[in-house]
Amino acid sequence: MPRSVLTADPVPPTLPPADPSAVSGPHQPVSRRSIIRALGLGAATVLVAGTGLLGYRVYDTAVLKPGSGAAYDPWQQWREDLGPLGAVAAAILAANPHNTQPWIFAVAVTTIDVYADPTRTIGTIDPFLREQHVGLGCALENLVLACRARSLEPDVELLPDPRDETWVARLTLVPSAATADDRYEAIGSRHTDRGPYDTREVLQEDLAQLVDTAELTGADVHWVTRPTDVAAMGELLVDAAAAVIADEDQSRDGFAWFRGSDDEVQLNADGLTLDAQGLSPLLLSAAKLLPASSRSAGDAFWVDQTRDVHTKTAKAYGVIVVAGPDDRAVQLTAGRLLQRIHLTATSRGISLQHMNQITERIDREQVTGAPASFGPRFAEFLPPEVAPLVTFRVGYPTQAVRPSPRRALAAVIA
Amino acid sequence: MTTAAPGRHRLVARLGVLGGGLGLVAGVIQASVGSRIPEWTGNKADPVPLGLLTIALSLLAIVMALWQRRSGPATAARGAAALALLVPGLLCFTTVGRLWFLPAALLLPAAAMAVDDWRGTAAAVGRNWSRCLLAALGAIELLMAAGATPLLMIVASVGGLALITAAWLPGPSRPTLVGLLVVGTVPFAVLAWTAIVPVLLLVVTAGIAAPLIPRSGPGESVVGHGDLLGVR
Numbered sequence: 001m002p003r004s005v006l007t008a009d010p011v012p013p014t015l016p017p018a019d020p021s022a023v024s025g026p027h028q029p030v031s032r033r034s035i036i037r038a039l040g041l042g043a044a045t046v047l048v049a050g051t052g053l054l055g056y057r058v059y060d061t062a063v064l065k066p067g068s069g070a071a072y073d074p075w076q077q078w079r080e081d082l083g084p085l086g087a088v089a090a091a092i093l094a095a096n097p098h099n100t101q102p103w104i105f106a107v108a109v110t111t112i113d114v115y116a117d118p119t120r121t122i123g124t125i126d127p128f129l130r131e132q133h134v135g136l137g138c139a140l141e142n143l144v145l146a147c148r149a150r151s152l153e154p155d156v157e158l159l160p161d162p163r164d165e166t167w168v169a170r171l172t173l174v175p176s177a178a179t180a181d182d183r184y185e186a187i188g189s190r191h192t193d194r195g196p197y198d199t200r201e202v203l204q205e206d207l208a209q210l211v212d213t214a215e216l217t218g219a220d221v222h223w224v225t226r227p228t229d230v231a232a233m234g235e236l237l238v239d240a241a242a243a244v245i246a247d248e249d250q251s252r253d254g255f256a257w258f259r260g261s262d263d264e265v266q267l268n269a270d271g272l273t274l275d276a277q278g279l280s281p282l283l284l285s286a287a288k289l290l291p292a293s294s295r296s297a298g299d300a301f302w303v304d305q306t307r308d309v310h311t312k313t314a315k316a317y318g319v320i321v322v323a324g325p326d327d328r329a330v331q332l333t334a335g336r337l338l339q340r341i342h343l344t345a346t347s348r349g350i351s352l353q354h355m356n357q358i359t360e361r362i363d364r365e366q367v368t369g370a371p372a373s374f375g376p377r378f379a380e381f382l383p384p385e386v387a388p389l390v391t392f393r394v395g396y397p398t399q400a401v402r403p404s405p406r407r408a409l410a411a412v413i414a
Numbered sequence: 415m416t417t418a419a420p421g422r423h424r425l426v427a428r429l430g431v432l433g434g435g436l437g438l439v440a441g442v443i444q445a446s447v448g449s450r451i452p453e454w455t456g457n458k459a460d461p462v463p464l465g466l467l468t469i470a471l472s473l474l475a476i477v478m479a480l481w482q483r484r485s486g487p488a489t490a491a492r493g494a495a496a497l498a499l500l501v502p503g504l505l506c507f508t509t510v511g512r513l514w515f516l517p518a519a520l521l522l523p524a525a526a527m528a529v530d531d532w533r534g535t536a537a538a539v540g541r542n543w544s545r546c547l548l549a550a551l552g553a554i555e556l557l558m559a560a561g562a563t564p565l566l567m568i569v570a571s572v573g574g575l576a577l578i579t580a581a582w583l584p585g586p587s588r589p590t591l592v593g594l595l596v597v598g599t600v601p602f603a604v605l606a607w608t609a610i611v612p613v614l615l616l617v618v619t620a621g622i623a624a625p626l627i628p629r630s631g632p633g634e635s636v637v638g639h640g641d642l643l644g645v646r
Contacts, residue, residue: 041543047618048547048554054611055554063609064562064570069460262561267457281608289610 054289061288062262071269071405075188082150084112089409090146090187094339096135098122098257099404101270103139106414114140114169123253125360127367130331134390136168137335145184151176158329168332183343190343191403193351195278197313197395202350207316210344219334224317224381234311236377240357241306245299260292269407276404314393321386334389351397356390419530423483426524430479430499433520437472437506440513441465456511463560464509471502475521482528489534499525545581547622551615552577566606573598588628595623
């Protein structure tokens, strides 16, 4: 009958051990066996301790449940409310710079007001708040689509009060028949795809079908599709990324929005995450298991990804171009166009990644008074008389795209 | 054991039951309203699973606090009881935040008082070190389960408990032990291989547990076989 290890001591502590090698007393010579045993135990202990540390990282960074938790619930809940509040639930899923979600909504019975949140900016990366307003335009487009799907026809008024710079739009809602729209259906599955794109080309006619400028004046898209131009544009993007990380202020302002742990993600429900970097499942796990990334390591990773993945596998670039890049209404309109393109691309299985480092460097050079280097280089790709506002790459995906965290509806309602 | 020991064991039982009981309450609070009082519950992202984990560990502390009164003076048994009070006493600081202050103030002294013979306990732990490591691997798997999707949470929870059972089950047969080790590691490693650590857990477990497996036929006890690396 076997004895229980819990109820009996195999070797009473008051008696000498059964095997002299098990405990080496002061009068016992240290045997080879005891040394081997001690080394084995020590190595095993180190291995278990290491596994424990990594196991904790698995727990702490949500390796086993990426893209889940309360911070990701808005992606599942945006259809639930059939009124204006539900339309806002769709609006908060829009593309926006660094996932800052720079919006506040005021919802009444027949109106929805959209405000810029002046506290949610990316600082020196977007000194003129152009990207912020493009992001607000993206939210506006989702809002319009979601209102129409809810039998509410919105009349959109941009910048209703010139005295209030944060009040960017008012939607006046009139009951109407619900309209079906593929772009609306794509709202919940639209994500920025930072992963590698496959080798299939995106045909010119497919690119043309992504663009619908109906009701949108003052913004257009210019495609960069010739292989030589795509390659040259890639070089420019890599150079711009390198310049951003070399700029202490821009590097710091960008890193401020990086959420390294799952606790940070769930707590803030915003910002850039490892889950949304387009890494393969194995590489994503490895990245999460490593110690939290420093700013310099994160910067280097971004430049490497820009060089080796983003630009290397891009099939074409799109640039939203406008005549007046400083006009807030134009920026909002450009955002609506950008969101339309992204939603249409999503519904057609085409991936898209926003890549704005060139315009961020153009603005930075203007602010600091540095010689303009990126502006002239970028102009070589663009038609005359227009200015670039935002840039993106397109291609076909090679893997599933993970969502970014979103603040709950209650956090963005005034 | 001294003549004062029975009285001390009764005190350990009372402290353990009271501390575990308060721990149960803390776990229920965390699982139910933890997100509404984050300043008290540690501001956790997943209060429900952490509350459930706290409840499970508190129950373990209560059971072992009661069990140690009847377990007699065996050093290993008292060491196991102390460990079962110590682990919840420390670990639950990370699961329910400030709500654990009072339970810990009761469980940690109980853990210290549960040990009759410190030197003997240390020797017993040393003799069973590979089992301690195997149980630790089970605990690591349980930790990973707490942060997993529902399917993986079930698989890893079963796996973690299987490893802990394999570590301390008195005299399991070879098929039983191998079965527990396989259930404890393989499904989790297969389903979550991209997370890397489940595969590492399998490899480390195999290395540590291999010497514990009886070499002869089924029915032979693990007790009496070699400790780590087959050397005792």
